[in-house]
Amino acid sequence: MSTEEQLYTISVYTENNIGLLNRVSAIFQRRGINIESLNISSSEIEGVSRFTIVANMLEDNVKKIIGQIEKQVEVIKAYYHDDEETIYxxxxxxxxxxxxxxxxxxxxxxxxxxxxxxxxxxxxxxxxxxxxxxxxxxxxxxxxxxxxxxxxxxxxxxxxxxxxxxxxxxxxxxxx
The missing domain is CATH 3.30.70.1150 (ACT-like. Chain A, domain 2)
Incomplete structure (x- = not known):
């Protein structure tokens, strides 16, 4: 597990519901983590949206944030990856x-x-x-x-x- 902050790309697959963006961003805010970039679009699955969130943090924090995001009712699944694991x-x-x-x-x-x-x-x-x-x-x-x-x-x-x-x-x- 990394003990240094690094950029993580978080992919959140979700139903497209009003208010979810506020709740997801509040998870980062409560932990004092700034979102570097945010993109929301349709995904490869019809009727499912994908949030792509980029933030600089410790791996331990990203794991906790994924857990908090997945507690949201509309969230189907959330993943995190470092830059070596993504094409962006x-x-x-x-x-x-x-x-x-x-x-x-x-x-x-x-x-x-x-x-x-x-x-x-x-x-x-x-x-x-x-x-x-x-x-x-x-x-x-x-x-x-x-x-x-x-x-x-x-x-x-x-x-x-x-x-x-x-x-x-x-x-x-x-x-x-």
Whole structure:
């Protein structure tokens, strides 16, 4: 068991009920743990939502939090994984003045080197999208900042595990 804090990705499979997000976030709040990112989406199972929560903590704390989350009536199952056990991405959107795209060769080089893609261009602004690890998005942000970023936003982590998750088999037993 790890005695150092590290980032954990927590996957929570749940029925989609009002108020659950507040109760889940309260579990972290009571323990004084900050949620680094949160994403909620449909899952691979019809009618089941998946929360993907990223937080920095000790392994002992993540085990306790999983136990607390699973006590929620709507929660089917919760899992935690470290970064070595997951494949993950985040996405960043950058809105920048259009004249820079055509007048600043350096911006064109930054776009090419970062593998960002241009989502839209009009006469006032263009929007770049970059998916990757947090460090890659942060690097692109630092490189574009001197040129003036009109707007910027970053998504929460989305992740899948390298190993099979037994959630589908678990749900089959509930349905029989």
């Amino acid at each position: 991405q985040i996405s960043g959107l950058f809105k920048i003045k259009s004249d820079l795209l055509f007048e600043e060769r350096q911006i064109q080089n930054i776009i090419k080197e970062s593998s960002a893609r241009i989502v839209t261009v009009n006469k006032e602004f263009f929007v770049l999208e970059k998916s990757g690890k947090k460090e890659e998005i942060d690097l692109l942000h630092r490189e574009l900042k001197p040129f003036g970023i009109m707007q910027y936003t970053r998504s929460g982590r989305i992740a899948v595990t390298k190993d099979e998750m037994k959630i589908s088999a678990l749900l089959e037993t509930y349905n029989n």
